[in-house]
Amino acid sequence: MRKRKVSNPLALAVLALLSERPMHPYEMSNTLRERAKEESIKLNYGSLYSVVESLRRHELIDVQETIRAGRRPERTVYAITDQGRVELVDWMSDLLSLPVKEFTQFEAALSLMPVIAPDDVRRLLETRLSRLDAEIAAMGGVLDEMARQGMPYLWAIESDYARALRRAERDFVRELIDKLKNGSLEGLEVWQRAHEGGDLPSEADWARASAHLRRVE
Template sequence: MTKRKVSNPLALAVLALLAERPMHPYEMSSTLRERAKEESIKLNYGSLYSVVESLRRHGLIDVRETIREGRRPERTVYAITENGRFELVDWMSELLSVPVKEYTQFEAALTLIPVINPDDVQRLLETRLIRLDAEIATVGGVMDEMARRGMPYLWAIEADYVRALRRAEREFVRDLAEKIRNGTLEGVDLWRRAHEGGELPSEEDWMRASEHLRRVK
């Protein structure tokens, strides 16, 4: 991936907004919230100001004007520069075309899963399934409501992506929980005995157990 002068996803959202029209930071924030973009891009007002200043410092946006509305404080309106437009298109092109390694919390939990008793893991995964089903239903309801209001699918495309990810995760979690329950998960017997004995096996123990299973099969 290209090393960006400003790499925060919020910066990408700011560039996209300013590609539409000049805005001041408060308008950027309210527009992102109105469009529910905080569901996909972490947003808080303090970090937005820092991102805007960083983009300005690197010549990707510039000050268009300073305005005052009634008794409100002055607000600085920003506009995207030509360099900013190039950065926006280049950055978006890379994100859409190049898969990257993303470190998710669930993946971190899976790689450390032997520290929890397998029966407890099974119950926790079944709880996760309930929550995944609820999330999938919620996203589906939002998409149905948007369609009912005549909003184009393009406006909900990130929600559909999230739903697809959750559906795939649900199938994985359901399969893993079932394999633990019925004892067909490779290594589950060693995993269970380790917790019954009160001492987790080393990586070498796991490797020897796996090699033994392969010879038996």
């Protein structure tokens, strides 16, 4: 995936909105919130202005006009440029077709999990599992309500994707808990001994494990 002049996901949302019609930033913010896009794209009004200015500076959008309604402050209306339309399609094509490595906090925690004793990890994962179940149920309720209201699935597809990810995570966590309970997790004995008596893996053990992971990747 090539490096872009502006790479913030909020910038992509701005380009998508302006491909529909010219807007001022306040309208952009309201539209994104009305469509619940802040659930998928980090949104705050201050960063929105910075993103808009960056897009303008790189000639992906341009000022169309400045308007004033009554005593309200002036508002600058922006429109997407031809260069911006090309960038929008190219950027979306990359995101939809190319899997990329995303560094999640849970993955980082799993990679460092042995610093906590196995029994404590199991209890923490059980707490996570109950929270995941609650989140999945809540997501399902929102999707069901949208369907009852006759909203097209396309409007909720990112929520369904998020639910699918949560379901996959829940299944992984549940299986990991089971392995911790029944003792079938490979390396569990070494992990337990390390916390009971300080019997840590040697540097050679770490080197072999790292080399194996690099071959798998």
